[in-house]
Amino acid sequence: xxxxxxxxxxxxxxxxxxxxxxxxxxxxxxxxxxxxxxxxxxxxxxxxxxxxxxxxxxxxxxxxxxxxxxxxxxxxxxxxxxxxxxxxxxxxxxxxxxxxxxxxxxxxxxxxxxxxxxxxxxxxxxxxxxxxxxxxxxxxxxxxxxxxxxxxxxxxxxxxxxxxxxxxxxxxxxxxxxxxxxxxxxxxxxxxxxxxxxxxxxxxxxxxxxxxxxxxxxxxxxxxx
Ligand code: AP5
Numbered sequence: 001x002x003x004x005x006x007x008x009x010x011x012x013x014x015x016x017x018x019x020x021x022x023x024x025x026x027x028x029x030x031x032x033x034x035x036x037x038x039x040x041x042x043x044x045x046x047x048x049x050x051x052x053x054x055x056x057x058x059x060x061x062x063x064x065x066x067x068x069x070x071x072x073x074x075x076x077x078x079x080x081x082x083x084x085x086x087x088x089x090x091x092x093x094x095x096x097x098x099x100x101x102x103x104x105x106x107x108x109x110x111x112x113x114x115x116x117x118x119x120x121x122x123x124x125x126x127x128x129x130x131x132x133x134x135x136x137x138x139x140x141x142x143x144x145x146x147x148x149x150x151x152x153x154x155x156x157x158x159x160x161x162x163x164x165x166x167x168x169x170x171x172x173x174x175x176x177x178x179x180x181x182x183x184x185x186x187x188x189x190x191x192x193x194x195x196x197x198x199x200x201x202x203x204x205x206x207x208x209x210x211x212x213x214x215x216x217x218x219x220x221x222x223x224x225x
Pocket of ligand 1: 013064066
């Protein structure tokens with residue numbers, strides 16, 4: 001594996017700003033972006049078998065079964081553009097998913113470079129998620145924190161901005177419960193492997209991004225030595 005290869009995981013509660021940071025990191029580094037939520041929403045929009053299966057779980061804020069998600073991620077990791085580095089967003093979310101990823105990495109002779117944990121309180125999550133609006137192409141805004149230039153319209157393609165179905169208050173509570181119940185275990189899991197890096201997600205998107213970038217620059221230097 002090249003010492004410069006970056007294989008990254010973005011971890012954090014729903015609405016912590018993982019997608020926001022991913023967008024910026026992809027401008028810094030040529031990484032294959034693998035966001036399971038986006039992949040599942042796309043499958044749903046296309047009406048595929050996978051999309052139909054995923055819908056019932058997603059709309060109640062539950063996790064799509066491990067075997068389904070593991071299958072799509074491992075397939076995506078095998079694609080050419082993921083060979084030189086990747087950025088996983090929303091995966092793994094459970095210990096079995098993390099174990100499956102570790103087994104695949106070992107098989108490929110690659111390793112995870114770092115797990116970037118974006119930490120935000122539940123109270124702030126509710127504010128962020130309730131104000132989030134997305135364009136058809138998946139571009140994200142916030143009515144107060146990151147408003148579009150023209151209310152309700154995407155700055156890039158002018159399409160109408162909408163609220164995600166799973167951003168409705170009762171579903172957000174269910175998603176937060178699932179996070180604390182299952183995904184938060186991965187904090188200790190990756191910390192024990194020395195891979196965890198923590199970021200204060202309550203700061204502005206630019207401050208969080210600067211911190212992540214500085215951390216990655218240091219990690220790359222260490223890997224080169
Ligand atoms: P997914 O799409 O992955 O949802 P999520 O993890 O809940 O994350 P979000 O997309 O809601 O938030 P984010 O952290 O990316 O925040 P964002 O940058 O948008 O998954 C959806 C569903 O798919 C799951 O519930 C599940 O059903 C299923 N699924 C997906 N992966 C799965 C898996 N591995 N296993 C099983 N099921 C799976 O920011 C949020 C808002 O805050 C935005 O409006 C943004 O503008 C604003 N904001 C961002 N950063 C800041 C900041 N620093 N300050 C102020 N505002 C900010």
